[in-house]
Each structure stands twice: as structure tokens, then as C-alpha cells.
Amino acid sequence: MGVSEQPPAGPGGPAAEIAAGYAFEGAALDLGALLWDGDCHPDAPIRIPLPVLNRHGLVAGATGTGKTKTLQLIAEQLSAHGVPVFLADIKGDVSGVSAPGEDGGKVRERAAQVGQEWRATGFPCEFYGLGGTGPGIPVRATVTSFGPVLLSKVLQLNQTQEQSLGLIFHYADAKGLELVDLKDLRAVVAFLVSDTGKAELKGIGGLSTVTAGVILRSITAFEQQGAGDFFGEPEFDTSEFLRTAPDGRGIVSVLELPAVQDKPQLFSTFLMWMLADLFHDLPEVGDLEKPKLVFFFDEAHLLFGGASKAFLASITQTVRLIRSKGVGVFFVTQTPKDVPSDVLAQLGNRVQHALRAFTPDDAKALKATVRTFPKSPYDLEEVLTGLGTGEAVVTVLSERGAPTPVAATRLRAPESLMGPIDAAALDAAVKASPLYGRYAEAVDRESAYEKLTAEQRAAEAAAVEAAKAEEAAKAAAAGARAPRREEEPSLAEQVVGSGIFKSLARSIGTQLGREISRSVFGTARRRR
Numbered sequence: 001m002g003v004s005e006q007p008p009a010g011p012g013g014p015a016a017e018i019a020a021g022y023a024f025e026g027a028a029l030d031l032g033a034l035l036w037d038g039d040c041h042p043d044a045p046i047r048i049p050l051p052v053l054n055r056h057g058l059v060a061g062a063t064g065t066g067k068t069k070t071l072q073l074i075a076e077q078l079s080a081h082g083v084p085v086f087l088a089d090i091k092g093d094v095s096g097v098s099a100p101g102e103d104g105g106k107v108r109e110r111a112a113q114v115g116q117e118w119r120a121t122g123f124p125c126e127f128y129g130l131g132g133t134g135p136g137i138p139v140r141a142t143v144t145s146f147g148p149v150l151l152s153k154v155l156q157l158n159q160t161q162e163q164s165l166g167l168i169f170h171y172a173d174a175k176g177l178e179l180v181d182l183k184d185l186r187a188v189v190a191f192l193v194s195d196t197g198k199a200e201l202k203g204i205g206g207l208s209t210v211t212a213g214v215i216l217r218s219i220t221a222f223e224q225q226g227a228g229d230f231f232g233e234p235e236f237d238t239s240e241f242l243r244t245a246p247d248g249r250g251i252v253s254v255l256e257l258p259a260v261q262d263k264p265q266l267f268s269t270f271l272m273w274m275l276a277d278l279f280h281d282l283p284e285v286g287d288l289e290k291p292k293l294v295f296f297f298d299e300a301h302l303l304f305g306g307a308s309k310a311f312l313a314s315i316t317q318t319v320r321l322i323r324s325k326g327v328g329v330f331f332v333t334q335t336p337k338d339v340p341s342d343v344l345a346q347l348g349n350r351v352q353h354a355l356r357a358f359t360p361d362d363a364k365a366l367k368a369t370v371r372t373f374p375k376s377p378y379d380l381e382e383v384l385t386g387l388g389t390g391e392a393v394v395t396v397l398s399e400r401g402a403p404t405p406v407a408a409t410r411l412r413a414p415e416s417l418m419g420p421i422d423a424a425a426l427d428a429a430v431k432a433s434p435l436y437g438r439y440a441e442a443v444d445r446e447s448a449y450e451k452l453t454a455e456q457r458a459a460e461a462a463a464v465e466a467a468k469a470e471e472a473a474k475a476a477a478a479g480a481r482a483p484r485r486e487e488e489p490s491l492a493e494q495v496v497g498s499g500i501f502k503s504l505a506r507s508i509g510t511q512l513g514r515e516i517s518r519s520v521f522g523t524a525r526r527r528r
Contacts, residue, residue, distance in 0.1 A: 042115030061353020096417030134259030
């Protein structure tokens with residue numbers, strides 16, 4: 001463990017000063033033991049105060065350095081303190097948190113090194129899956145509540161197309177056209193560029209046929225990737241993540257994502273929808289003795305990559321404000337540079353695993369990472385490249401809200417299973433959940449598609465009736481052998497002139513029509 005020129009560790013040395021920075025009086029999570037000059041000090045525990053976990057955090061490090069085990073370690077202790085946790089399981093190896101760990105030589109060795117009384121323990125879990133893809137209770141969102149900003153991200157629309165999509169949502173909201181699934185959205189887009197629908201948006205800018213075509217093609221391509229199942233009803237109630245088990249421990253909600261890991265834009269944006277939905281619904285509570293929920297946002301770089309300025313601003317605002325609602329957010333990624341500086345500045349708790357410097361870009365990222373830490377007696381460039389698996393550089397917020405000294409740390413061993421549980425056990429846990437019956441079967445009720453289809457059929461029927469009336473009027477005029485006075489319209493003209501076509505289009509959903517309140521992300525508040 002490389003250090004800069006400093007006096008040797010001792011009662012008055014740097015190691016003692018660092019250890020003193022983590023001697024908290026209240027409830028705290030134990031991360032591990034201090035590393036200094038190559039030695040592990042089990043009598044110098046490195047901890048995070050429980051009340052500051054709503055101040056957000058970052059878990060970073062190169063692939064294979066132990067980030068997933070760190071998440072598991074923190075999740076276990078949060079659950080034990082009665083705090084619910086949300087974890088995204090990208091690779092399928094987090095489900096083991098529900099089962100007791102396996103004792104062995106390596107576990108005992110690590111526990112002895114860090115002064116841990118290791119005990120095999122499983123924790124209460126719920127397993128979810130996006131849209132029923134893969135194992136887990138299906139998590140679905142309606143297109144209406146997902147909103148135009150997040151949907152533009154998954155459809156990979158540009159700024160102009162995103163603005164047009166926002167206009168489409170505005171129209172649907174105002175007319176009471178519920179966008180439950182993607183076929184509803186497609187129907188509204190097609191209507192607004194049809195002969196009868198073009199006038200609907202004329203007063204607020206209109207929708208170009210070219211832009212509508214791009215949006216429709218993006219929706220179709222999205223559905224062909226199998227993403228259509230993620231939108232629909234019953235819509236998942238994100239307050240389910242806030243539950244505790246009968247024994248008082250927090251429930252660990254694990255979103256199983258191996259089946260959709262090839263759709264990173266989709267699952268990362270869905271994670272943001274969950275966070276935005278929680279932000280909508282939770283009341284302001286200020287600082288609590290412990291958080292209501294800690295939300296781990298895995299593969300965070302996928303969310304920020306290619307994001308517009310407006311999208312990044314919305315993320316920043318949500319992260320800043322959700323703290324006062326009792327929710328802590330940890331972003332999980334490879335390097336701090338994956339997270340925009342405005343967001344990174346709000347992450348008070350940092351666990352940085354090893355970084356590699358094999359290439360010039362790696363070296364540049366290493367130097368940038370070092371600059372994000374407080375001044376330290378460690379030579380952080382040397383330390384960060386020399387950390388072993390299950391070791392990290394840590395700095396957190398103290399109980400007073402001030403940053404603690406930077407501490408190289410050997411982390412504790414998780415007490416639950418460090419790997420996936422058996423597929424049959426996972427399936428049995430899902431089926432036994434009281435939530436399974438509530439969300440398992442998709443429901444397709446009347447929404448925008450059905451309403452527009454009904455209106456189109458009514459318009460077609462009206463056109464047929466108008467044509468028949470025209471023929472009848474001509475026959476009556478010919479039989480009477482009297483010229484029709486120009487100022488007296490025919491029956492057909494009366495039918496058409498009564499505004500059937502215009503009113504049919506313009507009155508869609510007017511009995512239900514009302515503007516939906518939307519958040520900074522354009523997500524809609526759910527009416528429960």
C-alpha cells in the first residue's frame with residue numbers, strides 16, 4: 001500500500017487520525033477495517049453513519065474488483081437496520097442475498113483480518129423482472145406515466161423529436177387519451193398526422209409528417225426488440241419497495257435483469273422512472289434517523305451516456321430533491337467520470353474500488369478520480385492501482401455532515417450467499433410472494449387505441465350515412481322537378497356541415513379530458 005512521506009502510524013500518526021474520523025456514536029454500517037502501509041487494522045473500523053445514507057453515494061471500480069459484493073454487504077446491513085433496499089441484478093448474481101452464505105476458509109480469513117463476527121444469514125427479498133421478461137414479479141409502467149422525456153431516451157430521439165413527442169403527450173393528456181401501451185401511442189401519432197387529426201395541433205405548432213414517421217419507426221423497432229411487454233397494466237406501484245418484513249428487517253427488492261442486459265438504454269431508463277415515481281409520491285420528511293429506502297443505481301454510465309442537457313438537468317434535480325424525501329441513491333459504475341459533475345457533487349459517500357492504468361485513457365481517468373477525493377496522506381494514484389479484490393478507498397459524511405478522512409479499507413465479507421440462488425428456488429420465491437397475484441397477469445383495458453378506433457369507425461359510418469343522404473336528396477330533387485335553392489343546403493350538406501367530422505375528432509375523450517400533472521421528467525403522477 002503506497003503512501004506519501006509521512007511519519008509512521010501510531011497514536012498520533014495518520015492512521016490514528018483516520019481511524020478517529022470514523023468513530024461515530026450513533027448507528028452505523030460497518031464496511032471493514034483500515035489499511036495503512038500494507039497492514040490491516042481490525043481495531044480501526046471504517047463505517048457509514050446510518051442517518052447520512054440519504055446523502056447519496058458512489059460505488060465505483062474496474063470490472064472484477066468487488067463492487068457487487070460491496071453492494072451486497074451494504075444491503076445486508078441496511079436490511080438488518082430495518083431499511084428497505086433496491087438493487088438491480090444485471091448479471092444474475094445478487095439473488096444470493098436471500099440465502100445464508102457458505103462458510104469456508106476464505107470467509108473465515110477475511111473475517112479475522114477485519115475483526116468481523118461472521119454469521120451465515122439470509123435476508124428477506126422480493127424478486128422482480130421488467131415486464132415479466134425473465135424470473136420475477138412483472139414490473140410494468142404505462143406510457144402515460146413514463147412520460148415523453150424518458151421515452152425519448154429509450155427511443156433514442158433527438159431534441160426536435162423529443163419536443164414533438166412532448167406535444168403528443170400534451171394532446172393525449174388534455175383529451176383524456178390514456179397511453180397505456182405502445183399501440184396507444186402509435187394510434188395517437190397516426191391520428192395527429194391524418195386528414196382529420198392535423199387540425200388538432202395546428203394552434204400549438206403542429207406535428208410534421210416526417211417527425212411522426214421517425215417516431216412511429218422508432219416505436220416499431222422498439223417493439224421488435226421485445227420491449228412492448230414492459231409497457232402496460234397493471235402498473236407497478238413503486239411504494240412496494242418501501243416495505244419491511246414481519247421481523248422488522250427491510251425487504252431487499254432485487255430487479256432481475258440478465259434477460260434484458262442487452263437492452264441497457266431500456267433498463268437504465270426504467271430505473272430512472274422508478275426513482276422519479278418515488279419522488280412524485282413520497283412526502284417531504286427532511287433528515288431522518290434512517291432512510292426510508294436506499295436505491296442502488298447499477299451501470300449508471302448507461303443512463304448518462306448520450307443524455308441531453310435537459311435530461312441531465314432532470315436527473316440532477318431529482319437526485320438533489322429526493323434526499324429530503326428520505327431516499328438515498330447510490331450510483332454504481334466504473335469511474336467517477338462516468339457521472340456528470342453536477343450529480344457527482346451530491347454524492348457524499350464514496351467507495352472506490354481498484355482502477356487499472358493499462359492505457360493512456362486509463363491513466364487519465366485515474367488522475368481525474370484522485371482529484372475528486374479530499375486531500376489525503378495516501379498516495380492515491382498508487383493506492384488505487386494496488387488495491388486487491390474486496391478492498392476500496394472510502395470517504396463518507398460524518399454525523400455532522402462533514403467528509404471523513406480518506407481511508408483505504410479491507411471490506412467485510414457478506415453474510416449471505418455470494419452468488420445466485422438456484423433457479424427453482426428463485427421461481428418458488430417469486431410465486432410465493434403476495435405481490436405475484438397482483439402483477440403477474442397483464443391487463444389490456446380500453447385506452448387511446450380503442451377510443452380512436454371507435455371514433456374512426458363512427459366517422460366512417462357517418463360518411464356512409466352522409467353519402468346515402470346525398471343520394472336521397474338528389475333523388476328527391478329530381479322527383480320534384482324543382483331546382484334546389486342555392487341558399488338551402490341538402491340533407492347531406494346539413495349532416496356534413498353539422499361538424500360531425502370535426503367534432504368527432506375534437507371531442508375525443510372530452511368527458512374525461514383533463515391535463516395530467518407531470519414532474520421534472522415529464523412522468524405523470526399516478527392516480528391510485
